[in-house]
Amino acid sequence: MWPTAVVLACLLAVTSYVVQTSEAKRVVTIPFPFTSHSKYHTNVARALASRGHDVWVALPVYILEKQYLDTAGFSFFSYDTMPDLEHTLQSIMSDSYFQNKPENIFEFLRISKDIFDVLLRNESFIHTIEEKRPDLIVIDNIASFYAMSVIPYRLGIPFAFMGSVYYAPTCRIPFSTADAPLVILPYSNKMNFFQRLHNTLFFLLLALYNPSIPDDAVSTYAPKMKYLPLIELANKAEIFVVETDHVLDYPRSTLPNVKLIGGTATGPAKALPPEFQSFMDSAKEGVVIVSFGSYVLGLPKHISDKILQVLLQLPMKSVFRSNLTSPDPKKILTAPWIPQNDLLGHPHTKVFVSHCGKNGQYEALYHAVPIVATPLFIDQPYNAERARVKGFAEVLDLNTCTAEQMRSSILTVANEPRYKQAVVKRSRLFRELYGLPMETAAYWLDHVMEYGGDYMRSAGQQMPVYQYVLLDVFLFILAVLALVVVMVYCAIRALCRCFQKKKTKAE
Numbered sequence: 442m443w444p445t446a447v448v449l450a451c452l453l454a455v456t457s458y459v460v461q462t463s464e465a466k467r468v469v470t471i472p473f474p475f476t477s478h479s480k481y482h483t484n485v486a487r488a489l490a491s492r493g494h495d496v497w498v499a500l501p502v503y504i505l506e507k508q509y510l511d512t513a514g515f516s517f518f519s520y521d522t523m524p525d526l527e528h529t530l531q532s533i534m535s536d537s538y539f540q541n542k543p544e545n546i547f548e549f550l551r552i553s554k555d556i557f558d559v560l561l562r563n564e565s566f567i568h569t570i571e572e573k574r575p576d577l578i579v580i581d582n583i584a585s586f587y588a589m590s591v592i593p594y595r596l597g598i599p600f601a602f603m604g605s606v607y608y609a610p611t612c613r614i615p616f617s618t619a620d621a622p623l624v625i626l627p628y629s630n631k632m633n634f635f636q637r638l639h640n641t642l643f644f645l646l647l648a649l650y651n652p653s654i655p656d657d658a659v660s661t662y663a664p665k666m667k668y669l670p671l672i673e674l675a676n677k678a679e680i681f682v683v684e685t686d687h688v689l690d691y692p693r694s695t696l697p698n699v700k701l702i703g704g705t706a707t708g709p710a711k712a713l714p715p716e717f718q719s720f721m722d723s724a725k726e727g728v729v730i731v732s733f734g735s736y737v738l739g740l741p742k743h744i745s746d747k748i749l750q751v752l753l754q755l756p757m758k759s760v761f762r763s764n765l766t767s768p769d770p771k772k773i774l775t776a777p778w779i780p781q782n783d784l785l786g787h788p789h790t791k792v793f794v795s796h797c798g799k800n801g802q803y804e805a806l807y808h809a810v811p812i813v814a815t816p817l818f819i820d821q822p823y824n825a826e827r828a829r830v831k832g833f834a835e836v837l838d839l840n841t842c843t844a845e846q847m848r849s850s851i852l853t854v855a856n857e858p859r860y861k862q863a864v865v866k867r868s869r870l871f872r873e874l875y876g877l878p879m880e881t882a883a884y885w886l887d888h889v890m891e892y893g894g895d896y897m898r899s900a901g902q903q904m905p906v907y908q909y910v911l912l913d914v915f916l917f918i919l920a921v922l923a924l925v926v927v928m929v930y931c932a933i934r935a936l937c938r939c940f941q942k943k944k945t946k947a948e
Contacts, residue, residue, distance in 0.1 A: 466890045467495045469570050470579040470603070473586050474501040474556060475527045476509055476735040477800045478604065481684065481705040481879070482581070485603065487514040488883035494890075497573050499566075503527070509735065509778055520566050522559050526552070528736055534818035539741050541840060544818055546625055550653040553585030557653075561591060561662040571596055577890050579603050582683060585653040587611070587675045588662070594674055595663040599893070601886060602675070603682040605799050607690075610648065611672060612681055612699050613901040613909055618644050621693065627822035629830045630691040676902045679894030682882050684799065688871045689806050690827060698897035700885050703875040704803025710786025717760070717784065720774050724758040727791035729851060730784050730810075732762035734798050737817065738777055739764055744839055749773070751848045757791055757855070760784055785810050791855045797824040803878075809868035811860035813850050815839045832863030 468489055472482035479500055486496040496515040503525045504510065505517075530552055537544055560566055570578065570592060578593040580586055582604030593600035606624070609616035618641040622628040626643060628636050655661065658671045679698070686703040687693065695701060713721060721728060731748065733740070740748070745765060752759040752773050759773045767775040781801060785793060785808040793805045794813045802824050805812055812834040814825035828834035835850045842850075854860045875881065901909050 464891070465493045465495060466576040466887075467497070467573060468577050468579060468886070468890075469497045469499065469573050469575040471499045471581060471586075471589055471592075473581040473583055473604070474504065474522060475530075476504055476507070477706070477798060478581055478583075479504055479510055480800060481605075482579070482603070483510055483512065483515065483517075484705050484708070484879040485579075485882045485886070487511075488879045489886060490515045492883060492887055494887070497575070499570070501526070518569055520560070520563070520569075522556065526556055532736070535737050538817045539744070539840065546819070547650075547652065549819065550585065550651060554588075554653045554655070557586060557588045561588065561658075567592055567595070577601060577679070577886065579886060580678075582606050582681060584608060584611070584651060587654055587671055588658040590671075590674050590678070591658050591662045594659065594669075594677075595666055599679050599889070600677075601680045601682065601889060601894075602678050603684075603882060603886070605684040607683045607685045607693060607699075607701070609694070611675055612696060613676060613899065614694055614696055614699065616694055620691075622823065623647075624820040624823045627816075627826045629826055670906070672906065676898075679889040680885055680897070682885055684803075684878070686871065686875055688867055688874065689803065689831070696897070696899050696902070698894050698899075698902075700881070702881045702885075703871060703878040704800060704807070705879040705882050706800035707782055707804045707807040708877055708879065710783040710808065711780075713780055713783050713787070717774070717780060720758070720760070721784065721787045721789055724789045727757040727855065728784075728787070728789050729755060729757050729759045729792045729794060729855070730779075730781070730790055731759055731794040732779060732781060732801065733796040733815070733817065734801075737796065738762065740839075747844045747847065750844050751851065754848055755851060782808075792851055794851065797821045797828065799824060802828060806864065806868055806871055809861070809865045811854045811864045813837060813847075813854050831867055833860050833867065835860075 470482045470486055472478040483498055486498050490496045491514070498515060498517045500517050500519055501522050502519050504527070505519055530549060533548060533552070534544065575598055578598050578600040580589045580600055580602055582602035583606045590600055609621065619632070619637055620630045622630060622632060622640050623643055626640055628640060632640060654671055656670050659666055659669050659674060681699045683699060683701050684704050685693070686701050689703070693701070712718070729752065731752070740763070745763065748761070749765070749768060752761065753769060760779055761767070761773055761775045762777070762779045763775050764777050765775050767773045782804045784790060785804050790808070790810055792813060793801070793810045794815065795801045795805065797812070797814045797816050798821060802812070812828050814828055814834045814836045815838070816822040816825040816836070825834065825836045829836050835854055837847060837850055907913055
């Protein structure tokens, strides 16, 4: 009996292996060429590969050269683009902030358009994708990359969007600007009149003029294909996997093919490199993690001096992501790169001083670390405000706050229980409801490769814009009302003339 059981088990194992390999698919993902965006695409690529799929990630040379990404567990191919676009864009926005200049979001969108323009005109890049013979192409879900859907359209390959932007109009999700703030505005979902007015006007402006969403993308980059407006092409995606949720963010309406999954950049902490491990383990008094993102390493001197002054005065140790040399390496560890998620997961971490990039904020949420938010540009003020509203952050302006205000905020967030309690509650909710988001993303991408996404697509996502917004219906109603008004007017005039004639005869 026992040998028979062994044979059956072996046959079952072989059968399951054959089934797995026969169902394996090939996937190409194209993240927006920023380190943060590439990070969550590579995490999901790794999760997809663990399901037996052959996954390729398209990465620019300048990101690979920095060696910030973990590229184990999947394949990748590199491409050349304009020199370090991430640095160019980040510099424009951070320079505006530190020089107290207004943020020019349209300049950001214009340069973002240059990114996809270069890639869509790069026949070698498109040929490399075609050579992989993918079953699915996954494109970063930001407006500046919607035009990349021309590639799968041209190659006849199904595609999906995966990324951080929830933009209801693209997905044809009914919404209201009364309780859905744009992520480039520092508002919560409870806006006063002037905030609702600002939100609505900005939404209309972007709807009327967004240089990163060219309606003629198909005719420009795939002239041999049947013309489709870009938004209608984008709505042919099998699924939209969106890195947001209602624990960190606000409740939002959705549709079956729009999956809100939380932040894929985060997960359980891994073992730290030796120099970080020994520093963290020895910090019994606690540690403050300070980071302003991948490219904001060289702060203006008066700001970096202010931060170092505060960190030296704190009773805790600090890890500061910066290209500066530490004035006291035993108290402040400085480095141009830090294993941020793993540091936030260390039990001695007390506070995260952060610009509130999305990835870092989700890492802090996952590991239940309260935040001192120092937003700089684009979506960071919005991210900082939502963390403050949820009760686990204080917000500072790096330009205007004093050293004492910064020190006081860090100590307040570290020592007052309400901040820790709020983030622990949110962290437990997030883990319970969303688990490991990279696995959830991989599940849904795997799902649409197996079953397709048509059954989840609403009729509103398959009709022209004029039908979706009922323009034809409203025009018909207006035409009928106009006809009725004209007929009533003509009838009244006719009655008036008849009455006038009778009056004249009587006289």
